[in-house]
Amino acid sequence: xxxxxxxxxxxxxxxxxxxxxxxxxxxxxxxxxxxxxxxxxxxxxxxxxxxxxxxxxxxxxxxxxxxxxxxxxxxxxxxxxxxxxx
Numbered sequence: 001x002x003x004x005x006x007x008x009x010x011x012x013x014x015x016x017x018x019x020x021x022x023x024x025x026x027x028x029x030x031x032x033x034x035x036x037x038x039x040x041x042x043x044x045x046x047x048x049x050x051x052x053x054x055x056x057x058x059x060x061x062x063x064x065x066x067x068x069x070x071x072x073x074x075x076x077x078x079x080x081x082x083x084x085x086x
Contacts, residue, residue, distance in 0.1 A: 008051045013059065015040070017085060020077045025086060027079040033072040 016031065019040075023029050044052060056075065059065045064081035068074050077085075 005051065008048065009055045009058075012048070012052050012055045016055070016059070016065070016075070017081075020081070021085065025077070025082050027077060027082045029077040029082070030068060031074050031076075033074050036074055037072055 019031050019035060020029055023032065041049075056065065056067075059075075059081075060067060062080075063078055064084060065075045066078055068076050
């Protein structure tokens with residue numbers, strides 16, 4: 001993967017982790033759907049959306065976040081993710 005793609009994925013990861021810092025670094029914290037759907041997602045280009053999908057999949061695989069299904073799916077910080085942010 002190219003340096004630009006990796007930099008984009010790192011920026012997205014930082015954005016998501018920054019949102020967890022705002023809501024409180026604790027296992028079980030959720031990214032607010034209002035932020036995710038009203039602010040963050042509309043600001044992404046097609047390339048950034050693909051990078052978001054890859055980044056969240058990697059973060060889930062690493063055990064940092066968990067996918068939370070629902071009418072507006074979101075992400076939850078895991079214990080491992082909270083420990084990493086502390």
